[in-house]
Amino acid sequence: MPVLTDIATLGTCPPVGGQGEIGLIENAALVWEGGAVAWVGREADLPDEFADLPRESAGGGTVIPGLIDCHTHLAFGGWRAHEFEQKLLGTSYLEIARQGGGIASTMKATREATKDELHDRARGFLDEILRMGVTTVECKSGYGLNVNDELKQLRVYRRLAEEGPQRIESTFLGAHIVPPEYKDDRARYIRLLTEELIPQIANDGLARFCDVFVEDTAYSPEEARTICKAAATHGLRAKLHVDQITDKGGGVLAAELNAASADHLECISEEGIDAMASAGTVAVSLPLATMYLNLESLPARKLIDAGVPVAVATDFNPGSAPSYDLHLALWLACTRQRMTPAEALKGATAYAAKALLRDDIGSLLPGKKADFVVLDAPSVNHWMYHFRPGTAMRTVIGGDTAREKKNTPELSS
Amino acid sequence: MPVLTDIATLGTCPPVGGQGEIGLIENAALVWEGGAVAWVGREADLPDEFADLPRESAGGGTVIPGLIDCHTHLAFGGWRAHEFEQKLLGTSYLEIARQGGGIASTMKATREATKDELHDRARGFLDEILRMGVTTVECKSGYGLNVNDELKQLRVYRRLAEEGPQRIESTFLGAHIVPPEYKDDRARYIRLLTEELIPQIANDGLARFCDVFVEDTAYSPEEARTICKAAATHGLRAKLHVDQITDKGGGVLAAELNAASADHLECISEEGIDAMASAGTVAVSLPLATMYLNLESLPARKLIDAGVPVAVATDFNPGSAPSYDLHLALWLACTRQRMTPAEALKGATAYAAKALLRDDIGSLLPGKKADFVVLDAPSVNHWMYHFRPGTAMRTVIGGDTAREKKNTPELSS
Numbered sequence: 001m002p003v004l005t006d007i008a009t010l011g012t013c014p015p016v017g018g019q020g021e022i023g024l025i026e027n028a029a030l031v032w033e034g035g036a037v038a039w040v041g042r043e044a045d046l047p048d049e050f051a052d053l054p055r056e057s058a059g060g061g062t063v064i065p066g067l068i069d070c071h072t073h074l075a076f077g078g079w080r081a082h083e084f085e086q087k088l089l090g091t092s093y094l095e096i097a098r099q100g101g102g103i104a105s106t107m108k109a110t111r112e113a114t115k116d117e118l119h120d121r122a123r124g125f126l127d128e129i130l131r132m133g134v135t136t137v138e139c140k141s142g143y144g145l146n147v148n149d150e151l152k153q154l155r156v157y158r159r160l161a162e163e164g165p166q167r168i169e170s171t172f173l174g175a176h177i178v179p180p181e182y183k184d185d186r187a188r189y190i191r192l193l194t195e196e197l198i199p200q201i202a203n204d205g206l207a208r209f210c211d212v213f214v215e216d217t218a219y220s221p222e223e224a225r226t227i228c229k230a231a232a233t234h235g236l237r238a239k240l241h242v243d244q245i246t247d248k249g250g251g252v253l254a255a256e257l258n259a260a261s262a263d264h265l266e267c268i269s270e271e272g273i274d275a276m277a278s279a280g281t282v283a284v285s286l287p288l289a290t291m292y293l294n295l296e297s298l299p300a301r302k303l304i305d306a307g308v309p310v311a312v313a314t315d316f317n318p319g320s321a322p323s324y325d326l327h328l329a330l331w332l333a334c335t336r337q338r339m340t341p342a343e344a345l346k347g348a349t350a351y352a353a354k355a356l357l358r359d360d361i362g363s364l365l366p367g368k369k370a371d372f373v374v375l376d377a378p379s380v381n382h383w384m385y386h387f388r389p390g391t392a393m394r395t396v397i398g399g400d401t402a403r404e405k406k407n408t409p410e411l412s413s
Numbered sequence: 414m415p416v417l418t419d420i421a422t423l424g425t426c427p428p429v430g431g432q433g434e435i436g437l438i439e440n441a442a443l444v445w446e447g448g449a450v451a452w453v454g455r456e457a458d459l460p461d462e463f464a465d466l467p468r469e470s471a472g473g474g475t476v477i478p479g480l481i482d483c484h485t486h487l488a489f490g491g492w493r494a495h496e497f498e499q500k501l502l503g504t505s506y507l508e509i510a511r512q513g514g515g516i517a518s519t520m521k522a523t524r525e526a527t528k529d530e531l532h533d534r535a536r537g538f539l540d541e542i543l544r545m546g547v548t549t550v551e552c553k554s555g556y557g558l559n560v561n562d563e564l565k566q567l568r569v570y571r572r573l574a575e576e577g578p579q580r581i582e583s584t585f586l587g588a589h590i591v592p593p594e595y596k597d598d599r600a601r602y603i604r605l606l607t608e609e610l611i612p613q614i615a616n617d618g619l620a621r622f623c624d625v626f627v628e629d630t631a632y633s634p635e636e637a638r639t640i641c642k643a644a645a646t647h648g649l650r651a652k653l654h655v656d657q658i659t660d661k662g663g664g665v666l667a668a669e670l671n672a673a674s675a676d677h678l679e680c681i682s683e684e685g686i687d688a689m690a691s692a693g694t695v696a697v698s699l700p701l702a703t704m705y706l707n708l709e710s711l712p713a714r715k716l717i718d719a720g721v722p723v724a725v726a727t728d729f730n731p732g733s734a735p736s737y738d739l740h741l742a743l744w745l746a747c748t749r750q751r752m753t754p755a756e757a758l759k760g761a762t763a764y765a766a767k768a769l770l771r772d773d774i775g776s777l778l779p780g781k782k783a784d785f786v787v788l789d790a791p792s793v794n795h796w797m798y799h800f801r802p803g804t805a806m807r808t809v810i811g812g813d814t815a816r817e818k819k820n821t822p823e824l825s826s
Binding site: 082322339 | 497544704737738748753823
């Protein structure tokens with residue numbers, strides 16, 4: 001039962017209180033026991049009962065909850081580096097998809113990969129992601145697009161979850177695109193999803209969420225309704241990829257379907273924002289995808305002003321967001337979407353937890369999991385302002401140190 | 414005299430041939446001797462005379478010339494993290510400057526810092542910058558803004574240059590802003606620059622360039638002319654901060670003054686582009702500053718189409734670009750400015766060397782300095798596409814390994 005002291009600033013990131021409310025405590029101390037936070041507050045106020053516990057130093061850095069990446073497509077075969085240059089020179093995402101590139105080409109490579117190959121690659125990614133202080137990762141299927149290969153992806157995620165150290169949340173995204181073999185009979189594929197895959201996935205506990213990509217090249221809002229309603233009867237909560245390239249009324253749809261989150265939202269309407277605010281649906285902003293696709297940013301300030309909780313995630317995938325750098329996504333949320341560092345941080349902690357319907361992570365409050373990161377920065381604001389790699393000095397998951405950096409922090413130099 | 418082999422791709426980055434011409438060689442080998450490149454080509458074509466040399470492996474990665482950051486303000490006192498939040502919430506850069514924040518507040522902190530304090534801090538920055546494969550750094554004065562403190566900054570750079578391992582190029586930026594003590598007599602400060610500081614700096618060999626910030630809060634084009642002409646008589650070549658927030662005809666001015674580079678250029682006119690193209694002036698794009706200040710990007714494609722060489726640098730400084738992440742600047746040049754990875758790379762190698770009037774660095778061709786980086790990426794395109802920190806596995810300066818990363822590359826996983 002250790003006490004962490006010498007913390008310049010600690011952000012508790014409470015689940016309540018609005019986007020910018022991160023519960024800052026200066027000169028803080030943090031006590032944890034049995035994997036959970038036991039006490040947090042000003043070091044000067046440390047209760048007597050904890051006074052003689054062994055002390056560890058945060059080196060004058062900042063402590064935040066373990067970061068949560070609440071939207072990734074972690075396990076996939078191949079890369080699509082050539083599409084990056086195509087897009088830079090003006091070929092649109094939808095056009096690349098129509099050419100048979102895009103998701104369909106990753107589907108092919110993912111089907112060809114063995115479960116072990118997918119696992120080993122995703123394992124390598126998770127190790128790198130841990131270096132950035134990310135302690136929970138949501139992982140979507142959606143590159144198998146048939147029974148065996150969708151289950152293969154989800155089983156890889158289960159194995160990664162069992163291995164740790166990061167917490168993994170799995171989402172079934174069988175409705176990513178319509179696979180080529182069903183292109184003349186979409187309804188049959190949708191029946192495969194609703195009558196076969198969803199029941200089995202629910203039965204095997206392979207996912208907690210069912211996601212649908214609503215877009216011209218993917219699924220219509222009406223199809224999303226069918227799929228998400230079937231998922232709901234099996235206990236899977238909806239998530240949606242919506243309003244990314246065209247406004248399909250995604251915000252309203254997400255609210256109607258009681259979705260845990262609506263993700264992307266670059267083109268969301270005022271009506272959609274209002275609907276999400278009323279329903280309490282989390283908006284997941286994916287600024288890396290916005291940049292890679294050269295889109296206008298989602299209207300973060302409008303969402304925040306309307307009271308919609310805005311989470312920020314990477315969308316890591318081999319096409320529209322081939323980066324798992326959550327710190328960069330947060331920096332882009334600040335510089336491009338005009339969110340403050342505190343607002344961005346809340347989006348990758350308490351609100352990201354909310355997007356995953358988890359009330360045990362994302363905040364450093366008594367009883368919550370002791371998942372936290374010691375940053376080489378004197379404040380949250382400074383961490384985002386002086387952007388540079390390698391600021392996560394120590395990452396703790398469930399009370400155990402999952403990673404500690406060896407080289408000297410800049411703070412002490 | 415070693416041979417580097419097992420190189421998936423090597424970009425020689427020749428100084429000629431246009432922005433996207435980076436002289437790619439697949440399955441390459443590189444031979445160097447006495448700090449200079451002796452031979453480069455396909456491994457299969459390695460001449461007999463080098464066949465028995467000791468071999469080192471690039472591990473199947475990509476080899477590029479050592480990166481050159483051709484625009485930084487490396488040594489300064491203090492930070493200005495609070496201004497970051499102000500700017501995010503809508504306060505303009507010029508407004509912060511008018512409030513006495515901005516450059517003037519860094520001037521104060523820099524004057525208060527001792528030479529050793531400035532040195533030690535900049536030393537720490539350079540160590541981190543080395544981790545990104547940056548082997549040459551241009552460093553500007555401009556936070557002293559009086560005789561003693563400008564010389565102090567430049568002497569810090571000289572000491573850093575003597576220490577190595579990175580190459581340092583110094584630029585005198587006494588004309589950054591008009592210091593407060595001269596605000597009612599700008600002409601007197603300009604005389605201090607032209608009659609006292611420039612002669613002494615030239616005499617002591619403390620800088621090769623003289624830079625002027627042309628903007629409403631700084632200097633007029635006419636004042637820049639006076640300063641740069643005086644500098645030219647002492648052998649200092651002009652550089653200019655121009656057309657960043659308002660169009661002041663900076664491109665035309667840079668051409669007229671035979672400047673080595675014109676930097677920023679978000680607001681450059683068509684006329685300015687034409688003038689730079691005719692004069693062969695390098696445009697230095699600073700996309701981190703563009704992002705931090707929420708400006709429209711400079712028209713990179715127009716500049717490239719007109720034949721202007723576009724360099725890319727960080728502008729590292731505590732106000733408008735508090736990040737020294739050149740890899741990120743290059744990624745932003747791609748995603749925001751629609752430059753291809755090859756074009757961006759040329760901007761931080763051959764064309765950055767051109768912005769510094771150096772013909773011995775920035776290209777991996779026989780006779781050039783053996784400054785290079787081994788990247789954990791199968792190609793230049795992939796390096797920019799799959800953006801992540803820590804891709805520089807080994808950095809060599811003048812034939813000597815300046816840094817080698819210990820952990821496993823992603824490539825081999």
